[in-house]
Amino acid sequence: MKHNNFGYLLGEGVRAMFKHGFMSFAAICITVACLVIINSFALISYNLDLTVGEVQKELRIVVCIDENYTEAESKSVGSDINLLPNVANAEFVSRQQALEDFIGDSDASLFEGLEADAMRDQFVVTLVDNAQVAETKEALENINGVSDVYADIEVGNALATIRTVLYIASLAIAAVLLIVSLIIISNTIRLAMLDRREEIAIMKMVGATNSFIRFPFFVEGFFLGLFGAVFSFFIEWGLYEVLRKAVLNTGLKVITIIPFTDMLVPMALVCCVAGFVIGIFGSVMSIRRFLKV
């Protein structure tokens, strides 16, 4: 394509979009619908992942120290615990503190006569990766001075599995929806192209190169994708904020739902890239078979 043609072909692409107004409108609507579905699913997955992550942070391992160790000796075990690669933090809890925690808000008279010596010094350990709770528990048990290790392995494993499943499912569903969108857009643009079949055949006959023929369709797809991306972005924003307010009004603290404004840039990028991919590939896929003249 020569530079003389650039402005002309750009204009042809934009003109074609308005000329086939209804089909362009249909293509934009379908792009918006597909992107809103994809983005909604991605946002729900992301917030669920955050919620599961928050719950996982609550997972603790309690490491009890040999009852014969003095407080100073017990604290020294902490350096060995911190050497383990999967240990994020090890907080020392003295016998006295352990007793206070044990009694908690209960009626103190029930525990009258109970001395701190009945308890053991302990460390409350948080992990880097909760999926490795079993391995870390075993490593902690092998440290000198450690008498018992208490960890809820099943809860840790379950939460790790939930996150993995969410991650794979969101990727798979996004990929499927993207492919479906591409096929729908491709067919929509193909319908708009059918009445230009003769025009393309004439272009080929007078010596147009494939790139010359393709460019206006490429421009058309680009703008259809762009409009689809912009509209879907703002619609998604509105829907998300409505849903967020509804969830916050339920008062369920366990559910984490971050404001849309915290994700403005990534969401705008996702909308634009997906819109362009759908628009441009959709139109290029449609025109391919018309070029075989």
Add this chain to the structure above:
Amino acid sequence: MIDLVNVTKTYETGTHALNGIDMHIDDGEFVFLVGASGSGKSTIIKLLTAELKPTSGSILVNGYKLESIKRSSVPYMRRTLGVIFQDFRLIENKTVYENVAFAMRVIGASAKEIKKRVPYVLELVGLENKGRRLPNELSGGEQQRVAIARALINNPTMIIADEPTGNLDPARSFEIMLLLEQINALGTTVMVVTHEKGLVDRFTKRVVAIDEGRVISDGMDGYYNYEA
């Protein structure tokens, strides 16, 4: 220049369209290609415009070997030809001027070149006052003149006209043939595919007759001496 040597074409359906065609057309010639429906005329045009590839044999068109031409070279080969069809094949939503200018845009001509050349060619075909009309506002003969202008606009070395008068009355057909003869007189090779005996016989030109995919006569006497 066109050179077909022992060209055969068999379609995927098994139909033998051409069975060893030999034909040579020199630069500057005016040739009628005649024959009945199904004789192979359309297949020859499709081969000459690289819409099809031959099953065997060799085809040389304006220096391009079409039996082995790369797909990327086909547009450049087509720019050396001007093709005219029976149904005109104009773009309905473009004006006469735009239909003709369009063929120049395809080859990357500048706006200045287009502005200079299009009025000249429209004048050549007698449509200097109809540039702003849409094709459906013109008569059949005028539409064919637009198609001829479009074919001429890039100065092709050869015009291939496929039944150019098939949709026209005898008077308009004769005018179109006269126009093609004038174009030929300016040095452009012209090949006209037709089955209109009366029209062929009014011009003393070379006539190549095709039947069942073979050349059955090739004479300079200007007569349609072939009977289907």
